[in-house]
Structure formats: structure tokens, C-alpha cells
Amino acid sequence: MGRSDRRSSLGFWGVFTLLVVIIAACTGSTTSTTGDTGGDTAATTAPDDTEEPATTDAPDDTPGDTSGGEVKNPGLYVHAADDEPLSLDPAQVAAGEAGETIILQVYERLVEIGPGGPELIPGLSTEVPSVENGLISEDGLTYTFPIREGVVFHDGSELTADVVKFSWDRVLEMDLPESNASFLADQIESTEVDGNNFIVHLEERNAAFLSSVVTSAVASIVSQQAVEENGGVTAGQPNQFMSSNMVGTGPYRLVAWNRGENIQLEVFEDYWGEPAKLDVRIDQVADSDVRALGLQAGDYDSIETDPTFITDLEGAEGVEIYSGDFLLEPVHMGMNMNIPEGGLPPEDTIPLDFFHDVNVRRGFNLAFDYEAFVEGAMAGLGAPIPHYLPQGMLGYDDSLPRFERDLAAAEEAFREAGYWDEGFTMTVLAEEGGIFEIAGLVLADSMAELNPNFHIRVLAVVEAQFDAAHAEDPFPYAAWIKNADPFADPAALFDAYIHPDGEWGSVHGFRNAYADPDRIASLVDEAAVELDQDRRVEIYQELAHILYQDPVWLIPGNERALMAHRSWVQNFQMNPLWPRPSLKFQYFDK
């Protein structure tokens, strides 16, 4: 190559580098300084003591620690999420789905779960109904909600009791299978409007109607005008407009949903309550390393955090780790007492009535290495629970019995059941690649350690395959692992996971297992309609004792609410009773 070639080559790279630098310089950092934001010292709080969870008290005006550099993106709160909504329509979204997070910010409900814990606060109803204030009838079957006046939707239309009725009727009429329409359908006998009151008549008393049904995403109030102008209501069919657009009364209005990129929310200036302080952007960031880097770079104010990479963030400048209350969705292993004839994989050697024997169920519960799971997969940010009361749930008490690993007792149980000498092979279905698969592997190791003839095959499959198998009735495997649905009240939890004729009771055949299924059924039913909370606590604690002797689940552990955020975020708080990531952005500032 001649000199001129060399010159042109050098020239090209010179220009290229110059261009890169110019573009970076022109459009680079969006950092802005909002005055003196603190010193240079990092304010990192590692979760060094998981026994002392952070409090979730109501927000105050105390400024947060703003150390860790200049505040980036002032006026905007950026949260990095690991999942994207499948729908933004309250009538379509399912429990635990990412859409619930956005619905929580943009739509409102008649009553809301307050920031400080499980207490209820008025939402679009000016009062939280109770027997004492006369808004719940003496028989517990009629609820009256006085609707707040002067509230407008994001499209300018006005909130009335008729619009509230329309919202709930819409859910019932659409009745989409993927939604939680059954939350309303199973409870409500009829609704009516009287002046500015919305009145609900229940089919039967339900102690958890307010905390589990009225506060749920499906009970959110939508703009009647927006629905009617964009497709209306069709039974059994989603409304495409409402799946991608939102018209609520909440402190935020939806600006844009760029799929695969971000969701942008803007402060709603005409909000009836105290307006939010920051606009919000929720970025979709699938890779946990990138989320962690973005937090360190200051581009994200908080990130979806899980225990697997928390150590990467400990000690990072300007980053705090919030480790608060426990979540309400423990990881659990379902035991199938209703295995169909010929339904098991060919490798399995267990009989169809394997889990009918309480010794087998207790044997699994006594053999599982809870410490390995909690300290390993949950990075120490979790704990086992009593059956079946997660920490923070009404009725939970530290003194309730819970399973611990006891290999001698496990051996005794399996000897009693007659499997000790010959052993067995059993397949457990799990979703691949996450904490559920790890729980399966810990189970396999635990059982092999107990007895080398106990073989657990962990069949880890993609989410869609898991969900398809999970929905089969009868269920074609002996066991599966996933997390529970997050219920705010034990009534729904016990109905789904403990009642012998409930959702899982009927699929898994709990009646084939329980020593006294009728007793358990009557206790669960009684607690569900009892309005005296003390009596309910008594019942749930009695059930916890019964279920310790007669378990139908194996519960490896329950995670704490965990979130890494910038130290410049003020009033940071989480409430596990709010949908994941358990944040209400309206309380934050920076």
C-alpha cells in the first residue's frame, strides 16, 4: 500500500473517531443539576440484617439521601422493569401480570390499599365502608360506596356512580377467561345506583370483599366515554383499544406504550388528590446486568431486582438496596392426589395414590433443605412460612409451626409409608430458568441426600408449556413448582390453595388426602364470611396447626420485597400488597 493509501485509511478512521466523539458530545449525558445534591460519599445500605425489614410507613416529607452524584433526569422517575404488560385493560389483565403495575398508577378503585400496610384508605369512594359507619349492612351483604364528586377522567369526562356501575358491569359482561372477572362474578348478586351512591349486593358474606375484590385491578374504574367511543363492550371479546390505551382518574395518565422499549406516564394535572411530583418512564430491560449497569450509571432510579444479582450492587456508589416486608406469593410445590390413570411420565415409578399418604407429604416437607434454598436461591432474603400463611397476612404469627429439615423424621415418615427400601422416581414440572427450577433441583438433592433411591426428575419447560400443563384437569404429573397468586386476604388464599373443594382442592383431589376434609372446608368457609377479625385470626391459626400435621403443599420459602434504587430517590417505599413491583410512583420525589 502506498503512502496515499495509508493517508486515506488514517483519514477515514480519523473522521470516524471524530464523528463518534461529536455525536457523543452533542447528544450525550442528559444529566442536569438541581442545586446542591449532596456530597460525594455513597449511601449504600446493604441488606445486612434480613430479620429487620425496612418499614413501609406512610410517606413523609423527609428528603431522601441525595448523595451519590448529580440527580439525573430531574422531574422524571425511571424504573427498569423485566417484564412487559400483555394488556392495560382492567377487564383483561390477570393477577400478577405486568399490566397490573401500570393499572395501579393510572386507574383508581373505590378503596385502595394504603402505603403503610394492609389498611384500606378511601379511593373514588369517599369512605371505606364498615358496619360502624353504616355503609356495610348488618347482615354483611350490602356495601354502599359514596362516590367522590368533582373527579374527572383523563379524557375530561366526569366520574359518577353510573360510570362506576358501568365499569363493573363491563367486566362481568366481557367475562374474559384470562382476566380476574371471576373476582366480581363470584361475589356479586347485583349492583345499583342511588343518587351518588354505588350499592353492591353480595351473594354471601365475604370478609375479604374490600381487601381482595374492591382493591383489585379488575375493579378499577374506567371512562365510560372512552369505552363507548372505542369499540364498546362485547361479551367474550377483548377491547383492542382498551388493551393498549388507558383512560382513568389516577395521578398519572398514559402518554405512550412503545412495546419492547418503554411505557411513559405523565402527571395528571387535574387529579383530584395530591398530584404526583415526577413523570414516570418504565423501561423494558430484560437483562439483569444491564439493569444493574443502568442503575449505577444513574439512568434508572430503581430496577426490578432479584436476589441472584444483589451482590453486584452492594457497595455501588449512590445505590441503596431496599429489603422490606415479605411478598405474598410464596414458592410452593403442588402435590397431586388426583393423578389420572396412565397420566404419569413413563420414568415415574410412584403409584397414583402416592401423595394420598400423609407420611409421604410430611416426608417431603421434612426432607426439603429450606436453608439451602433460602440462603442460596433467595440470597438469604426469604424465609419459610407456616402452612398456609405468608408473613404479613392476617393470622400470621411467628409462633405458628413451620417445617424445618429433619432427616430422621423424614426417614421415619417414608419408612412408615413403605417407600424407604425400594425408593421411587417422581417427575416434578417447573418453569425453566428461574427460582422454580432451582427449587426443584434443591428438592432433588434433598431427597437424594435423604435416600439415594429417591429420584426426583425436574422437568423444566418454557412458560407457555408450563401454563398449558398447569391448566390441565386432571393434572398429568405428580407435582409442580411455581409461586402462589398474591392475595391480599387469607380468605381467597385458603379458598384457592387449602379448601378441599376449592380451585386446587378439586384439581389435586385434596379430599383424597386430608384426614378430615369436611372440618377444613367448614373452617375455611367460616373464616371467609366472618366479619370479626379476631375470630378470623383464630380460625386461620387453627388451620395452620392442622395443615402442619396434614400438609398438601411443600413451601420452600417466601421472598422479601427487594428493590435497588438510587439514593437520591425520596420517600422510597414498597408495599407487597400492591402488584409487583409493589411501587406507587405518586409518592416518590428526587
Added chain:
Amino acid sequence: MQIREYLIRRLMIFPLIIVGTSIIVFVLSRVGGNPVGIYLEHEMSAEEVAQLEERYGLNEPLPVQYFAWARGVLTGDMGWSGVSAQPVTEALIDRIGATLELAIFAAIVAITLGVGLGTFGGARRDRWPDHMTRVLSISGASMPIFWFAILLLIVFWVNLGWFSTGRSDPTIFESIPHPTNIYTLDAILAGNFKALLDALHHLILPSVTLGFGATAIIARMMRSSLVEELNEDYVDAARAKGLPERLVLRRHARRNALIPTVTVIGLGFGFLLQGTVVVEIIFRWPGLGRWMADAVLRGDQATIMAYVLFTSVLFLTVNLVVDIMYAYLDRRVVLGA
């Protein structure tokens, strides 16, 4: 054979290959389980599952499902994408623009670097510049792309603050219309210089990451072809005529050395157009690769089918273009022979 005749023959085979591919993929996708799984939510009952199967036509016999899908493709309806919660066709169109944009810029990096390094090394065979370019190009191929990407982010995002992830600054992105969904092109059409700079700014890191990985093959192919060409008699003849070495290289040897390199570039561009999963995930690029990865991981059959159809068409087209370019670059090549 004339190019026109060759084109007609190849285009006539197109539909047959696509139909064949779609049938194979359709059958294989059913082997993986019931496609309704992607539409299910946690803990649904059998009745609710049946309702969803009916909504998406998954309760019909397999041949009926296939023909319904094929009819849908012809009318622009490829089903509902469970992973992106929108019609598959809409999702595909949204993502093609993002991937195409990244692929073009990555290709620019890869071709510039690959051809440049290959020429530079080939012209200095077995001397230290040749060894240096070999090290550089092999490092591009051997370095794990996710590691390189993370490394760039640590340096240029976390430490220097020059770049970030994503395709745009959302505020600037929202300020212009997006008729093509190719951000740079949309910015030019809107006459918005700030948006153009924003687009280029966000393209730099992902296109360098992606392009650097593809550089090695191009550079190696270019170098070995050039070395071969430089030993040919016509090069000696050119030198004997007194042509300067620079012109011998540029006008004669390099042009002929480009022929096999174009094949590699063409196929490489085809791969870039499919979207690169790792780069799109790490740089949060809303393209086809990330969409497809989500679909495979979560078992979204409607998305997988659409993607396979798209890539089939893409590779058939790229191969055709490469063949035609062959004929253009080397008049000795006879198409269809």
C-alpha cells in the same frame, strides 16, 4: 442464461420453498406442545383454556388450523403475538425497521473494517501489519459478543456517560412521526437534526458490537482472496505495464478479491437482518431478534411461524441478490449454469 430469465425461474420456486418451510415449521411447532400456552395466565381452569382455544382457532383440527393461518398470511393477519400483546403483523412491521436500521449500520462497520483490514493485511502478507490485522479480526470472532457489549457499556455508559442503551431518547423519539419506523430515516424525513443525532448516537455502540463480530470473517476472506489474486498473472502483467502498486491493488486485485467476499457479506447481512438476539437484548433494541428470543423462550407459536416465514423470504432474497452481484462483479459467472 439472461438475468431476467434467471430471475423468473428463481421467483417461481420461491412460493414452493416458502410453503414447504411453513408446513415443516407448523408441524414442528405443534410437537412442542399446545400453542394456547402463550395466551394462558397463571392458574386457569380447563374451561377458560377452552374459551381461549376457541378465540384463537386452536380447537380446530391441525390441517384446518394450517389453512386458516396460511389464509391469514395472504390477507396480512398472522395471528396474535402473545409475547408482544399485539397482532403479529403489526409487531413484525414495528420490529423490522429497528432491526434493519441496526443491521445496516452494523454492516457498514463490518464491511469497512473487514474489507479495510483484509486489504491492509493481504497487501502486506506475512509482515507485522498482516499479523496485527489477523489478531484484530480474530479477536472480533472469538470474543463473546455479550462480554464485549457489557464491556462497552461499562466503559462508555457507566464510567464515561457518553452513551446509554435503547434506541432513542424517548422524548426526542416522540417528537417526530415514524412513517418508516427506521429512526434515522424518519428523522431525515422530518427534517429534525436533533432526532437524527439522537438516532446515530444510540446506534453507535450496538452497531460497533454487532459489526465487530462480523468483521473477522469478512477480513479473513478478503485477505486470503487478495493474496490469491496478487499471485495471478494479470497482476504481474499490470505491474509490468508500469502501473503504480496502488492502482494494481485498487483497480485489479481488490475488485476480483471482492467476489467471494461479497458472498460472505451477503449471507452475513442476512444474519444481521434476522436480528441479533444478544445485542438486541443487551442494548434494549426493539428488534426482531429480541422478539424472537422471547417467543422461543415462552413458546409463542404464532410469532415463531411469522418469523420463520420472514427469514425464509429474507434468505431467498439475499441469495438471489448475491448471485446477481456475482454476475455483475465477474462477467465470467453464468447464472443458472
